[in-house]
Amino acid sequence: MGKVTGFLEIERHDRVYAPVTDRVKNYNEFVVPLSEKDLRDQAARCMNCGIPYCHGTGSAQPGATGCPVNNQIPDWNDLVYNGYWQEAARTLHSTNNFPEFTGRICPAPCEASCTLNIDDNPVTIKTIECAIVDTAFDNGWVTPEIAAVKTGQSVAVVGAGPAGLACAQQLARAGHDVHVYEKFAKAGGLLRYGIPDFKMEKHLIDRRVAQMEAEGVTFHYGAPVGGSTPGAVDPAELLKQYDAVALTGGAESPRDLPIPGRELGGIHFAMDFLTQQNRRVSGEAVNGTDILAAGKNVVVIGGGDTGSDCIGTSIRQGAKSVTQIEIMPAPPERENKALTWPNWPMKMRTSSSQAEGAAREFAVMTQSFEGEGGVVKKLNCVRVDAKFQPIPGTEFVLEADLVLLAMGFVSPVKEGLLTQLGVALDPRGNVAADLSHFTTSVDKVFAAGDMRRGQSLVVWAIREGRLCAQAIDRFLMGSTTLPR
Ligand SMILES: Cc1cc2nc3c(=O)[nH]c(=O)nc-3n(C[C@H](O)[C@H](O)[C@H](O)COP(=O)(O)OP(=O)(O)OC[C@H]3O[C@@H](n4cnc5c(N)ncnc54)[C@H](O)[C@@H]3O)c2cc1C
Numbered sequence: 001m002g003k004v005t006g007f008l009e010i011e012r013h014d015r016v017y018a019p020v021t022d023r024v025k026n027y028n029e030f031v032v033p034l035s036e037k038d039l040r041d042q043a044a045r046c047m048n049c050g051i052p053y054c055h056g057t058g059s060a061q062p063g064a065t066g067c068p069v070n071n072q073i074p075d076w077n078d079l080v081y082n083g084y085w086q087e088a089a090r091t092l093h094s095t096n097n098f099p100e101f102t103g104r105i106c107p108a109p110c111e112a113s114c115t116l117n118i119d120d121n122p123v124t125i126k127t128i129e130c131a132i133v134d135t136a137f138d139n140g141w142v143t144p145e146i147a148a149v150k151t152g153q154s155v156a157v158v159g160a161g162p163a164g165l166a167c168a169q170q171l172a173r174a175g176h177d178v179h180v181y182e183k184f185a186k187a188g189g190l191l192r193y194g195i196p197d198f199k200m201e202k203h204l205i206d207r208r209v210a211q212m213e214a215e216g217v218t219f220h221y222g223a224p225v226g227g228s229t230p231g232a233v234d235p236a237e238l239l240k241q242y243d244a245v246a247l248t249g250g251a252e253s254p255r256d257l258p259i260p261g262r263e264l265g266g267i268h269f270a271m272d273f274l275t276q277q278n279r280r281v282s283g284e285a286v287n288g289t290d291i292l293a294a295g296k297n298v299v300v301i302g303g304g305d306t307g308s309d310c311i312g313t314s315i316r317q318g319a320k321s322v323t324q325i326e327i328m329p330a331p332p333e334r335e336n337k338a339l340t341w342p343n344w345p346m347k348m349r350t351s352s353s354q355a356e357g358a359a360r361e362f363a364v365m366t367q368s369f370e371g372e373g374g375v376v377k378k379l380n381c382v383r384v385d386a387k388f389q390p391i392p393g394t395e396f397v398l399e400a401d402l403v404l405l406a407m408g409f410v411s412p413v414k415e416g417l418l419t420q421l422g423v424a425l426d427p428r429g430n431v432a433a434d435l436s437h438f439t440t441s442v443d444k445v446f447a448a449g450d451m452r453r454g455q456s457l458v459v460w461a462i463r464e465g466r467l468c469a470q471a472i473d474r475f476l477m478g479s480t481t482l483p484r
């Protein structure tokens with residue numbers, strides 16, 4: 001373990017953010033890393049618990065606690081405390097293909113499960129994870145891991161989000177010939193086109209793609225599989241050409257708000273807005289009419305990560321005001337640990353974007369939009385009770401020139417790829433595939449990530465990509481030596 005008395009002697013001390021006035025001037029990351037001494041001190045706080053709840057239960061079922069990829073957290077805390085950074089990087093990569101993504105944007109269920117979180121002082125696990133992988137890249141320790149033996153088997157992976165990337169990397173390392181088909185111009189999925197640069201800069205994805213190409217993965221961009229758009233790849237051709245196909249296309253159907261006035265201009269799905277800005281930052285062409293928040297009263301409907309990303313982007317574009325409304329009641333400021341630990345608790349959280357100046361309203365339902373000249377101007381709202389029923393007399397009106405719908409995603413897109421392949425869906429409309437074999441109802445077709453589990457987290461996408469690769473390797477070779 002780190003330092004035996006570390007948790008008694010050393011206070012929790014985490015990364016801070018650059019001041020709001022500075023960070024909203026651009027789209028760069030703004031988290032200030034800790035010094036090496038601080039990192040070693042923080043790692044020294046780890047108690048190497050007999051049952052390290054941080055490390056995760058090993059279950060991929062919803063409701064599992066701790067780290068979804070089962071990062072060996074006490075092990076690398078000890079290595080960092082003792083200054084063995086390269087060994088820490090090796091240990092970290094043994095369970096997580098892309099710790100530089102999770103070290104930046106994971107909500108860190110590991111820290112919620114840490115024993116030291118019982119009194120609100122968990123080990124700064126995410127910060128240490130990020131420092132290990134950043135140090136590894138800075139020192140040139142992250143190099144291609146090229147398979148010694150080729151198997152002669154080939155796999156197509158449809159979708160280059162974190163699930164597809166993790167799946168493809170594992171399969172290439174097992175010696176298979178892996179081809180990734182991605183409908184967009186670049187890899188990364190929601191990491192690239194949803195999550196803004198101020199949370200995660202995109203050169204981090206590019207250097208992983210370079211590593212994967214060196215490991216033998218071939219990327220086909222601008223290659224939608226299914227559908228009838230120009231350049232579309234026929235799914236039947238993939239089935240003929242490859243020994244296995246992995247579906248990792250995400251859950252891209254957004255939840256709509258079908259209330260009076262929805263047809264007005266100025267009301268957009270969050271992803272249409274966020275994707276445009278991510279493309280602007282990276283110099284890619286923006287498709288369609290610009291959706292911009294500058295000088296506007298912006299209302300974001302939905303309180304999750306997507307809503308927060310809309311807030312931070314609107315503020316950087318120069319919005320006049322940003323208000324976020326959420327139908328759920330405000331959660332408690334502090335959880336009841338006796339009831340919640342080591343599970344992920346519902347409690348009030350303020351994201352860095354919300355802290356940049358958004359007004360937040362809870363327990364509010366939108367009843368209708370009103371506009372002038374075909375463009376939205378107002379939202380008619382009402383407060384709701386615990387059963388989401390409108391409370392008479394609590395109606396109010398919000399000024400709105402731009403409304404962003406960030407209420408989550410209902411399922412994968414069915415038209416095109418899924419209907420053409422004819423894969424069975426589960427009752428929620430996701431691709432049906434179990435957690436042991438990842439097989440779908442169609443022979444040699446597998447599914448993982450948001451396309452299988454519904455909208456989730458990057459860390460779960462990585463986890464499922466890895467497990468799916470293991471299942472495909474077993475299917476192709478009869479057995480597998482790929483790690484979970
Ligand atoms: C705005 C936003 C912010 C988020 N913030 C966070 C966060 O802070 N932390 C976190 O952990 N999670 C966050 N998430 C969730 C996280 O991004 C997703 O859970 C994760 O990206 C899912 O990975 P995936 O690989 O399954 O799918 P995706 O990332 O959706 O990738 C799917 C890929 O498949 C491609 N594709 C789809 N269909 C086809 C086809 N027919 N042919 C070819 N290509 C296809 C898509 O273009 C895309 O590149 C956020 C989500 C959103 C929308």
Ligand code: SF4
Binds near residue numbers: 054077
């Ligand atoms: S639960 Fe916290 S203190 Fe215990 S091993 Fe994990 S990181 Fe260390």
